[in-house]
Amino acid sequence: MLSERMMLLVSQIYLAILSLVLAVAPQYYMLVFIIYFIAIMGLGMYTARGGGGTRVPREEVEKARTLLKEDKAFELAMEDEELVRQFAGQAKTMLIMFMLFPVYIVIFRAATTYYNDLVARLQSLGVPNETTAGFIVWLSVFESMFLISQLSRRIVARSGRAQPPMVPHGFRVTERGIIVKGSLGQVIGFPLPDGSEVKLNETKNYVEIKYPRGNRIRLYTRKARKLYEYIQRYGIRREEGQDKGTEAI
Structure with missing residues (x-):
């Protein structure tokens, strides 16, 4: 099983790859969004099975x-x-994580709506080309979703609920x-x-x-x-x- 540090490194590389794909071909944003969540679920299953x-x-x-x-x-x-009580607590945790899904959708849709404006703004600030600016935009989007996910996990972990x-x-x-x-x-x-x-x-x-x-x-x-x-x-x-x-x- 990969260590927590290695899992973090793998996730960052994965986010960078997705961002690069969207910077080159932004029309595939929905496909990439679906792949992102399939991968997150896969990593979760892998973690659960490890050790x-x-x-x-x-x-x-x-x-x-x-x-x-x-x-x-x-x-x-x-x-x-x-x-049984621990399972009930875990169900509440999963519900909290599921409730974040609409937040991710809002962030992603906002990025697609204002994508051209954000790219133009970055280029005006000195970013050399459109692809690089697009990469920065999408990487910021994925990193913000990743940060929200990590913060929610830490908050749940500090709530004192024993994980089953x-x-x-x-x-x-x-x-x-x-x-x-x-x-x-x-x-x-x-x-x-x-x-x-x-x-x-x-x-x-x-x-x-x-x-x-x-x-x-x-x-x-x-x-x-x-x-x-x-x-x-x-x-x-x-x-x-x-x-x-x-x-x-």
Whole structure:
């Protein structure tokens, strides 16, 4: 998974490319606008999926001996009142982000309406040519939308709302990893990355894996103790006599 700094760099390069395309061919503004939001959604899905263990081929995980299978994980998760409250908070956060969409449309439409005036103004200020001026206009538009998005995320993060972990609808554990059901075929390879934490909560029937970068995945099952022991045995890389990164709640 890309680091937060690398993700920021990638997004800035992407915005610069979109701005250059529009500066050369401004008539494609609506197509670029759609591509922009598809990419944002794609990055969000990529981020949500990231952090999943050692890179083990999916085929290798699938062919390994099955240790445990759980098809009703999400049903058990809905019995966890604390998790349900966290999901409700997440829904409110998503609503806030969705409400920003009209703001982005207004900004984008304003840019298209006053595009020629803005380009002329920049050229009068010494910008050498129309393409460069157009690039500056569109980059300013995309950066303003990006800034609004980042500020809203930080405001939500500072509100104190706990973000829920990823909770798959089902999963299968083998000797080489965990195959997650309903998450674009995500595979968590064993062993887990160094620094990962594994927590057992038998009262609420789950085992939670927390990766070094903070991503969490919570696996609900009536056989939480057995799942915990399997992850301890096959998923934790440790030296002899070492017992780190694990905890029972």
